[in-house]
Amino acid sequence: MIRAPRPGQSTARSRPRAAAALAAPVLNMTVLNMAVLAMAVLAMTVLAAVGGAAAAPRAWAAPEPMSHCSTSTGVVMAVSFAHWGGPVLRSCASTPTTAYGMLNQGGWHTTGTEHDGPGFICRVGYSGYQGGTQYPTPAQEPCVLTPPSSAYWTFWHAGPGQNSWSYSQAGATGYAPAPGSVELWVFGGTNLGGTSGSAVPTVSPASLRANNKAPGSAVKAKHQTHPGAHPAHPAARSTHPGAAPARGNSPGGTATASAPVSRSARADASSSPSPVISNAPPVAAGDSQSPSHGSAVPAVIALVIVVLLAAGAITAVLRRPRRAR
Amino acid sequence: MSPPAGRPGPLRALGGRRLPRALHPVAWWLWAIALATAASRTSNPLLLLMIFAVLGFVVAMRRTEAPWARGYRFYLLMALTVIVIRVAFRVVFETGVNPGDHVLFALPRLPTPGWYSGVQIGGPVSLEAVLSAVLDGARLACLLCCIGAANTLANPKRALRVLPGALYELGTAVTVALSVAPQLVESVQRVRRARRLRGGGGRGPRALRAIAVPVLHDALERSLRLAAAMDARGYGRTGPATRASRRLTGLLMLGGLAGLCLGAYGLLGAGVPAGVGLGGFAAGAALCLGALVLGGRRVSRSRYRPDPWRWPEWAVVGSGAVSAIVLSLGAGYDPAALNPSLYPLSWPALPVLPALAILVAALAAVAAPPPPAGPGRPGPEEAPVPAPQAAVAALPGATR
Numbered sequence: 232m233i234r235a236p237r238p239g240q241s242t243a244r245s246r247p248r249a250a251a252a253l254a255a256p257v258l259n260m261t262v263l264n265m266a267v268l269a270m271a272v273l274a275m276t277v278l279a280a281v282g283g284a285a286a287a288p289r290a291w292a293a294p295e296p297m298s299h300c301s302t303s304t305g306v307v308m309a310v311s312f313a314h315w316g317g318p319v320l321r322s323c324a325s326t327p328t329t330a331y332g333m334l335n336q337g338g339w340h341t342t343g344t345e346h347d348g349p350g351f352i353c354r355v356g357y358s359g360y361q362g363g364t365q366y367p368t369p370a371q372e373p374c375v376l377t378p379p380s381s382a383y384w385t386f387w388h389a390g391p392g393q394n395s396w397s398y399s400q401a402g403a404t405g406y407a408p409a410p411g412s413v414e415l416w417v418f419g420g421t422n423l424g425g426t427s428g429s430a431v432p433t434v435s436p437a438s439l440r441a442n443n444k445a446p447g448s449a450v451k452a453k454h455q456t457h458p459g460a461h462p463a464h465p466a467a468r469s470t471h472p473g474a475a476p477a478r479g480n481s482p483g484g485t486a487t488a489s490a491p492v493s494r495s496a497r498a499d500a501s502s503s504p505s506p507v508i509s510n511a512p513p514v515a516a517g518d519s520q521s522p523s524h525g526s527a528v529p530a531v532i533a534l535v536i537v538v539l540l541a542a543g544a545i546t547a548v549l550r551r552p553r554r555a556r
Numbered sequence: 557m558s559p560p561a562g563r564p565g566p567l568r569a570l571g572g573r574r575l576p577r578a579l580h581p582v583a584w585w586l587w588a589i590a591l592a593t594a595a596s597r598t599s600n601p602l603l604l605l606m607i608f609a610v611l612g613f614v615v616a617m618r619r620t621e622a623p624w625a626r627g628y629r630f631y632l633l634m635a636l637t638v639i640v641i642r643v644a645f646r647v648v649f650e651t652g653v654n655p656g657d658h659v660l661f662a663l664p665r666l667p668t669p670g671w672y673s674g675v676q677i678g679g680p681v682s683l684e685a686v687l688s689a690v691l692d693g694a695r696l697a698c699l700l701c702c703i704g705a706a707n708t709l710a711n712p713k714r715a716l717r718v719l720p721g722a723l724y725e726l727g728t729a730v731t732v733a734l735s736v737a738p739q740l741v742e743s744v745q746r747v748r749r750a751r752r753l754r755g756g757g758g759r760g761p762r763a764l765r766a767i768a769v770p771v772l773h774d775a776l777e778r779s780l781r782l783a784a785a786m787d788a789r790g791y792g793r794t795g796p797a798t799r800a801s802r803r804l805t806g807l808l809m810l811g812g813l814a815g816l817c818l819g820a821y822g823l824l825g826a827g828v829p830a831g832v833g834l835g836g837f838a839a840g841a842a843l844c845l846g847a848l849v850l851g852g853r854r855v856s857r858s859r860y861r862p863d864p865w866r867w868p869e870w871a872v873v874g875s876g877a878v879s880a881i882v883l884s885l886g887a888g889y890d891p892a893a894l895n896p897s898l899y900p901l902s903w904p905a906l907p908v909l910p911a912l913a914i915l916v917a918a919l920a921a922v923a924a925p926p927p928p929a930g931p932g933r934p935g936p937e938e939a940p941v942p943a944p945q946a947a948v949a950a951l952p953g954a955t956r
Contacts, residue, residue: 401676540609
């Protein structure tokens with residue numbers, strides 16, 4: 232029996248029957264449509280909230296030249312590009328900060344995965360190394376899903392005074408280093424204990440740590456007396472890990488330091504098998520483009536299609552013989 | 557069942573009133589699996605929403621009145637549960653807040669010892685994290701609903717008929733298992749209706765007991781009846797197979813399955829040489845094939861009223877395949893639109909080609925013939941039979 236598709240009449244008639252619980256499929260379709268509707272409403276609300284809500288301002292630690300880090304102040308962060316034949320770049324940040332914050336300031340940039348968000352460090356790049364190319368490149372790792380456990384940026388840290396690395400049990404956004412500690416990012420893989428694998432660090436924390444006792448005032452003065460005295464000189468000076476660590480002799484701190492790092496580092500890397508440690512002075516952050524929220528038109532079109540399909544489904548159910556409903 | 561007399565085919569069938577018949581179950585399964593493939597390729601909320609809508613539309617248009625066809629709402633509830641669980645886990649186990657995130661609220665943080673700091677309980681919850689959990693859950697929910705739609709649209713008992721003969725023992729077990737859930741639902745409905753007619757109302761544990769006992773009783777009785785019916789039809793007979801050949805078949809099958817497992821591990825896991833994965837997979841497949849051929853020899857089957865495979869089946873499978881192919885290839889549109897980034901938050905784009913491909917899948921509702929009428933008006937083909945008999949009739953080797 233085909234019912235006249237007059238909505239008012241049909242609902243008036245079907246109600247008492249629905250109450251009799253003989254018409255379970257009516258509920259069935261109601262649940263279906265409610266689910267579709269609820270999802271649509273949810274999507275709308277969330278997206279509307281996004282449009283209106285403003286990002287909460289956050290205070291991040293300031294990037295500093297290496298000379299500002301000492302055994303007890305600041306945090307040294309090092310990233311090893313040895314996987315790509317590059318140097319170990321280190322820079323300094325004032326505390327408090329997070330590992331994520333340090334990787335995204337003073338010329339450093341990271342990319343997360345689409346699946347895990349920016350909190351999962353998938354690519355790392357420094358604007359003074361290879362023109363800011365982030366490694367691994369999209370050809371090597373698409374950064375859509377979580378990278379495999381054999382090839383990702385492993386995170387190591389050593390507390391103040393410690394000379395052994397520990398594989399971090401916390402993520403980049405969850406780890407807040409103590410002043411005077413050292414962090415290291417190495418690309419590769421490791422076991423859970425951090426004892427074997429391609430990513431186990433070959434440089435010691437001591438070779439990366441800033442060894443001046445006080446945040447180098449002398450260096451600062453020296454730096455102030457010769458601002459940009461050697462423009463052709465590589466801003467990032469290299470030291471070999473075996474050699475005595477640089478005692479705050481970095482002339483870094485100038486925003487002009489950029490490209491030379493790669494050249495000097497490459498030259499050194501070819502002569503020595505062990506990775507070269509270079510300073511990566513803070514670079515003025517480029518103008519960050521304001522995030523655009525895109526257009527809502529596609530969402531509206533999709534919702535219209537969904538509503539049309541739902542209407543078709545409701546019509547199909549209403550036109551079923553009553554017994555069958 | 558043959559198409560109307562005269563010119564058979566799509567044009568004639570679309571023009572006139574089509575005879576109701578059940579579509580080949582394998583066609584529905586292929587269609588649903590193709591849509592699931594498409595859903596697994598994307599995390600775009602608009603595309604997922606459209607797949608949900610297409611599934612609901614086709615199910616509403618083409619489901620039968622059989623007991624298994626009434627279960628779609630359970631799959632929907634299950635899908636919602638998946639999303640809720642994912643969001644709850646993302647909220648409770650903090651994943652870190654990135655700069656620029658929109659923090660919704662903060663839960664009190666439970667301190668964890670240093671060696672366990674990889675897992676943090678409580679903490680700030682950002683909108684981005686919740687949305688990412690919703691999208692992840694929605695994708696899984698979409699897969700669930702695809703399988704649910706296939707279960708709703710296709711007759712599971714008839715689908716088993718296409719199993720190779722060597723698997724008929726497995727098929728028997730699967731049939732019994734598949735018929736349990738719909739039979740339980742049916743039993744519960746019947747017992748509840750009987751209770752209501754007798755004026756027995758009430759809720760709580762007493763009502764539960766009054767329903768559960770007859771239902772269990774009913775289920776046992778039905779199982780015994782089904783077992784007796786199957787026994788009478790010659791199930792469990794080993795045929796001309798010797799003990800040695802049966803053992804060889806079993807050994808080949810087990811070895812083949814182990815090879816397939818090893819191969820899958822080798823193909824998916826990192827750090828295993830690719831040769832091991834491919835070799836294991838090939839060896840496993842070969843062993844399984846050998847077991848199927850060997851086992852199939854000892855089972856002689858007769859086919860009773862085979863399901864036809866005509867143009868509606870091709871059209872349904874094709875409409876599903878279009879969406880799977882378009883979303884898997886990633887050509888002709890921006891592949892990044894399939895997985896829109898949540899950082900920074902923005903409206904998702906609607907890639908035209910995938911959206912059209914998903915809409916093509918909705919054509920299955922038109923391509924498939926109308927389902928046979930329900931119990932009130934028995935159709936020519938799919939007249940309902942009491943469950944145990946229906947189960948047996950649909951099995952390979954059964955004769956009526």
